Amino acid sequence: MPFCSIEQRDFRDTLTAAEAQGGVDLVLTSPPYDDARTYGSDVSFSFKDYHDLGDGVLRALKPGGQALINISGPIRDTRGVGTERSLTPWRILLDWSERLGFRSMDVLAYGRFGVPGAYLGR
Numbered sequence: 519m520p521f522c523s524i525e526q527r528d529f530r531d532t533l534t535a536a537e538a539q540g541g542v543d544l545v546l547t548s549p550p551y552d553d554a555r556t557y558g559s560d561v562s563f564s565f566k567d568y569h570d571l572g573d574g575v576l577r578a579l580k581p582g583g584q585a586l587i588n589i590s591g592p593i594r595d596t597r598g599v600g601t602e603r604s605l606t607p608w609r610i611l612l613d614w615s616e617r618l619g620f621r622s623m624d625v626l627a628y629g630r631f632g633v634p635g636a637y638l639g640r
Contacts, residue, residue: 529547529549529570529571529574530570530574533545533571533574533575533577533578534574534577534578536578537574537577537578540580541578541579541580541583542578542579542580542583543579543580543582543583543584544583544584544585544586545575545578545579545583545584545585545586546586546588547571547575547585547586547587547588548587548588548589549563549567549568549571549587549589550563551563551589551590551591551604551606565606565609568606568609568610568613569613572610572613572614572617572618572620573618576618576619576620585620587610589606589607589610590604590606590607591603591604591605591606591607
């Protein structure tokens, strides 16, 4: 019997299965950005999906468990006067903190180099 298996399915199904098995110590996820990319497929992720993701993560975690989320959003060049960053990560942070009681230990784990919106340090 293998130690683990990899399955592709909706996050709701995965987190429900984790909860049914008694919970997990860690949830690590990188959900689709709200409208930044399609990855060549018909992927759509709305704020309701991020809301549902938070609910599922909370139910799936054991007490003291950790949730790590890799999230960003579109970075747009605003006609040469700078870049505009998505507020999606901040909306998720506030929603999960205020509604679910999660704490944010740090906001940025790594920087992504590239244009537009090149990472210039902290």
